[in-house]
Amino acid sequence: MKIIIVGCGKVGATLAEQLSNEGNDIVIVDKDAEKVQDISNACDIMGVVGSGSSHNVQLEAGIREANLLIAVTGSDELNLLCCLIAKKAGNGCQTIARVRNPEYSQEVRFIREELGMAMVINPEQAAASEMARILRFPSAIKIETFANGHIELLQFRIGANSVLNNMRIADMGAKLHCEVLVCTVVRGDQVIIPDGNVVLQERDIVSIVAPPKMASQFFKKIKVQTDQVRDTLIIGGSTTAYYLAKQLLTMGIDVKIIDKNRERCEELSDLLPKATIICGEGTDQDVLMEEGVNWMDSFVTLTDVDEENILLSLFAKEHAPKIKSITKVNNTTFDEVINKLDLDSIIYPKYVTAEYIVRYVRAMKNTIGSNVETLYRLVNNRVEALEFVIRQSSPILDIPLEKLSLKKNLLIASIYRDGVLIMPNGQDVMSIGDKVIVVTTNQGLDDISDIVKER
Structure with a gap:
């Protein structure tokens, strides 16, 4: 194009x-x-x-x-x-x-x-929607949906006392009695598209695919929070803060915003009458403690300075280890370093905007067989999760997966057929109308046929 x-x-x-x-x-x-x-x-x-x-x-x-x-x-x-x-x-x-x-x-x-x-x-509105989705399910670092909301992809970090520590992926179903598929594991700088023999470790960032109800059961089994947060403290009264607060208030979440600009605070008070607006220095530790950072469910840093956002989130985690933090970062130059810090969810607004647009471009291409319906980028754009709809002209229609020579570092995570989610094995096939979720480190897949190695 x-x-x-x-x-x-x-x-x-x-x-x-x-x-x-x-x-x-x-x-x-x-x-x-x-x-x-x-x-x-x-x-x-x-x-x-x-x-x-x-x-x-x-x-x-x-x-x-x-x-x-x-x-x-x-x-x-x-x-x-x-x-x-x-x-x-x-x-x-x-x-x-x-x-x-x-x-x-x-x-x-x-x-x-x-x-x-x-x-x-609208980049600010798109970023705010991403943040609101995370606060709805605070145990997740990132949440994406496929098949019109019938399938979710959730990222989370394995804690020190998690039952998943030292558990082999192949043993998860029998031990936890719920069916989810682990599609990526991030361990340090390494991104793994795992098989069943991979053993999960503390601090691994894991992505799973499952229907929403099954995902909720899974998180309850591993004893992590599944309910949305009750309240949030937002630092910085930016446009993103306004959009986020508006969405959270609609969800029934109490919102408090701290901003040092009095004129902006008055404006936000008029726009968000149900929110608590504090005119003060959000980087002042005494102000943060006075406004209850140590007992809030969640904490979102939306100042214009990346360094302030990062340090504020680290401060919040220091004083409230169970708080859910979301950190906005504009500069991606040091993203690998930032991702090693003890931060929960990090939002890069330019990636959110670019992802929406790239998703549309992929859909425009409409190549033979089937095209990309949905595209999400994970792990700082190192992994792609794609949804394809299988058409009649697809060259891999009705071929058992075990007979397809799939590219390396690629996983067929699920097949959604007539309202039923299939966690595929080698005997399963892709049929006309199926929605197929593919997770891979290979970039630029435009068509379902691209999952197969070139001859």
Whole structure:
């Protein structure tokens, strides 16, 4: 596919890297010549210097041949204008715009339909939704859903006293009397797509696939919390904090927000009358203790400074070991170091936004047989979990799995057929209409046929 990306910020650069790695023809557009050159050289793609809202610049970038234009500049209005011009100048080009202003959040459907856009994405709202999902199930580091919510993928860390310590994966079913599938194990820097002989260890980060009810039973068996948190303390009154608080209050969770800007606190008080808004220094340890960080169920750091967010979460864990912490981190340069710290869930907003868009691009490709219905990236983009729907033309239709020469580091995690979840073995086959979940460290799978080794 030919894709034009307007805007060379964090999200634009991430999209350029990920989409070019998947074999798409990428052109980036930005007014900043230095940024264009840096990203063009790093990703070996074409760059155009200029305003993405210029008709001539879009023509130079190849809008007439483009399949998709993605506008992720710092201006909502500029992004929308870029998409409007692309719809007029392009030849059936689809468009995606990043729109951050909360004032537009109530108008997303109107904007998308009237401008004929494929997607309007709000990064802060997307990140807030991710955080709210985690606080609904606080024992999990990350939660994703497949098959219209009938299948869940949950990540969690094995604690020091967990019954899973030193347990062989193959023995889990008999010992715990519940059927879940372990699809990844992260141990230090190592990412394992496990077989039944892998023995789980303390501090392993484990991903399981199961129906929601079975997942809940599993967590009860291993004695970890399955109920949503009762309350949360949010540091920083950002737009993300507003979206998160709004969702949590709807879920019946008590919310307290600390921000040092009095004007912003007054604004939040008007927008969120059911929340408690504290005007104070959220990085002050005395303020944190006074506001009850040591007895809160959860703690979310949303300041604009990554270092503050990390240190605040570590402080909370020090004074309240059982608290559920969520840490927002914008800079991914040191993500491997950060992931080794004693933090629960870490949210990288640019990854959340990029994942939504990459998921749409995968779905657009519609290759032979079946295409990607759902895509999630795990373990700092080192693992992909994909959902495929099997079509009649699929080349691996009705072939027993044991007869397929599957690629290394790839697991068929589940098959969802007519409302029934199948944890597949070698005799199972993929039939027309099945939803198949694949977990792999191989990047860029576009079709179910890509799971098989090339001859």
